[in-house]
Amino acid sequence: MPQIEFINVxxxxxxxxxxxxxxxxxxxxxxxxxxxxxxxxxxSTIIKLLTKEETPEVGDILFNGESILNILKESVPDLRxxxxxxxxxxRLLDSKTVFDNVAVALEVADSSLEEIRSIxxxxxxxxxxxxxxxxxxxxxxxxxxxxxAIARALAHEPDVILADEPTGMIDPDSxxxxxxxxxxxxxxxTTILMATHDQEIVNAMKxxxxxxxxxxxxxxxxxxxxxx
Amino acid sequence: MPKSWSIFMSNVKKEKLxxxxxxxxxxxxxxxxxxxxxxxxxxxxALRYLExxxxxxxxxxxxxxxxxxSAMKDGLSKDKRVSALVYVSKEDALxxxxxxxxxxxxxxxxxxxxxxxxxxxxxxxNISNLKPLAEELKIVDGVEEVRxxxxxxxxxKFWSTIVYIVGTLLVLIFLVVSYSVVIAALRxxxxxxxxEFEIMKIVGASDDYVKLPLIHQGVFFGLFSSFIASVIxxxxxxxxxxxxxxxxxLGLGFLPGIFMPPWVFSIILSFIxxxxxxxxxxxxxxxxxxxxxxx
Numbered sequence: 076m077p078q079i080e081f082i083n084v085x086x087x088x089x090x091x092x093x094x095x096x097x098x099x100x101x102x103x104x105x106x107x108x109x110x111x112x113x114x115x116x117x118x119s120t121i122i123k124l125l126t127k128e129e130t131p132e133v134g135d136i137l138f139n140g141e142s143i144l145n146i147l148k149e150s151v152p153d154l155r156x157x158x159x160x161x162x163x164x165x166r167l168l169d170s171k172t173v174f175d176n177v178a179v180a181l182e183v184a185d186s187s188l189e190e191i192r193s194i195x196x197x198x199x200x201x202x203x204x205x206x207x208x209x210x211x212x213x214x215x216x217x218x219x220x221x222x223x224a225i226a227r228a229l230a231h232e233p234d235v236i237l238a239d240e241p242t243g244m245i246d247p248d249s250x251x252x253x254x255x256x257x258x259x260x261x262x263x264x265t266t267i268l269m270a271t272h273d274q275e276i277v278n279a280m281k282x283x284x285x286x287x288x289x290x291x292x293x294x295x296x297x298x299x300x301x302x303x
Numbered sequence: 304m305p306k307s308w309s310i311f312m313s314n315v316k317k318e319k320l321x322x323x324x325x326x327x328x329x330x331x332x333x334x335x336x337x338x339x340x341x342x343x344x345x346x347x348x349a350l351r352y353l354e355x356x357x358x359x360x361x362x363x364x365x366x367x368x369x370x371x372x373s374a375m376k377d378g379l380s381k382d383k384r385v386s387a388l389v390y391v392s393k394e395d396a397l398x399x400x401x402x403x404x405x406x407x408x409x410x411x412x413x414x415x416x417x418x419x420x421x422x423x424x425x426x427x428x429n430i431s432n433l434k435p436l437a438e439e440l441k442i443v444d445g446v447e448e449v450r451x452x453x454x455x456x457x458x459x460k461f462w463s464t465i466v467y468i469v470g471t472l473l474v475l476i477f478l479v480v481s482y483s484v485v486i487a488a489l490r491x492x493x494x495x496x497x498x499e500f501e502i503m504k505i506v507g508a509s510d511d512y513v514k515l516p517l518i519h520q521g522v523f524f525g526l527f528s529s530f531i532a533s534v535i536x537x538x539x540x541x542x543x544x545x546x547x548x549x550x551x552x553l554g555l556g557f558l559p560g561i562f563m564p565p566w567v568f569s570i571i572l573s574f575i576x577x578x579x580x581x582x583x584x585x586x587x588x589x590x591x592x593x594x595x596x597x598x
């Protein structure tokens with residue numbers, strides 16, 4: 076059973092202007108897949124549909140075999156705890172320390188203080204930020220900020236990490252660090268879906284590449300390459 | 304303490320000045336509301352006291368015999384508008400006159416029962432019936448004169464109505480202001496925490512996790528300010544009780560015949576204010592969440 080399945084999904088924000096047009100693909104558990112394409116191709120929309128921030132007009136989206144379109148509003152938080160999301164702009168809280176930024180993910184799930192004190196250092200260790208635990212985001216580099224965001228996404232031990240242009244706002248030297256962390260997480264069994272238009276990264280990683288243009292799937296190749 | 308309360312407390316601490324000004328405005332609203340209710344109840348009670356005292360006094364001509372007066376009294380006692388009748392004969396009138404003027408022997412010597420008129424004191428259950436009764440009695444044969452204190456009662460009624468209308472308007476205005484204040488305060492909180500709410504949503508916060516602290520914030524504003532107003536009202540009630548302004552107690556218009564000590568009434572009023580505070584805070588915060596939280 077695929078972990079993620081898009082079945083003939085179409086989505087339009089404005090009437091008549093399809094952002095996704097009859098998109099169909101499957102992602103198996105433990106896969107690392109790039110979703111590539113130019114800006115406005117519909118990459119971010121795929122992520123928003125998976126986290127149920129948006130709903131498609133046509134088609135169905137299955138997660139672990141179940142349609143997420145039929146999920147009740149009350150159950151959406153549970154879905155989002157199974158799917159960690161990382162954004163290009165990090166979305167960290169400047170007034171909170173690295174520890175507290177990661178702890179937010181656990182606090183909203185009513186985790187106990189003991190759980191928070193045990194899980195947060197673990198995930199920070201996984202992304203290599205143990206020493207920066209009590210620093211504020213302003214004291215971190217772009218790459219480190221993104222690692223904090225990844226650690227926050229990992230706090231719930233999600234089945235999938237969705238990364239929307241995670242290297243878009245970090246310096247080139249830190250890109251490899253972030254990718255290394257994502258690969259490490261993937262090697263531990265977590266599915267990674269990374270939206271990007273950076274061909275160097277895609278070509279270097281040699282993972283499955285789903286290419287989208289004008290809302291349609293143009294190609295879907297394992298170990299594929301991408302030329303923008 | 305539930306997590307949502309600790310989150311709301313940190314919201315309040317972050318916006319201290321705004322929180323204090325909100326509480327002040329809402330306190331003024333509830334004090335005004337409490338005072339208005341007090342004024343209405345005090346004036347109703349005072350009116351009832353006046354009504355109890357208010358009467359039509361019918362003075363009879365000398366040739367109108369006691370038999371005729373007695374017949375008239377019997378007739379009046381069947382009138383539903385009449386609550387009490389007291390006949391004051393010429394002799395009773397002289398006794399009262401002597402009692403009042405006991406220190407003036409010269410005056411007492413010159414007055415005998417024959418020159419004082421017999422009279423009938425007519426009390427009405429409803430003060431508004433006094434005037435028609437007086438008008439009817441004036442034209443009865445044998446009636447010399449009819450007196451009643453129309454002006455005092457009607458003026459009091461007029462001014463208490465004016466106070467009631469103005470007070471109600473003021474309370475309504477302040478209720479609208481307070482409601483807007485709750486919404487504005489929460490709008491500020493929602494705007495300043497927009498990114499945080501978005502992050503919470505991404506990482507799997509439930510609706511209640513985000514909304515409850517905001518609801519608590521609104522309810523806290525309402526309850527805290529109505530609590531201050533309640534304390535003021537209880538102090539006022541105790542003061543009125545100690546001053547013995549209403550010896551029989553306060554009468555409520557919708558509970559005829561029931562009187563209660565002012566301090567008891569002030570406690571009931573406090574509950575009303577606290578309930579109003581809760582509802583105002585709850586409704587204000589619910590509307591603000593619906594309007595401004597794009598969650």
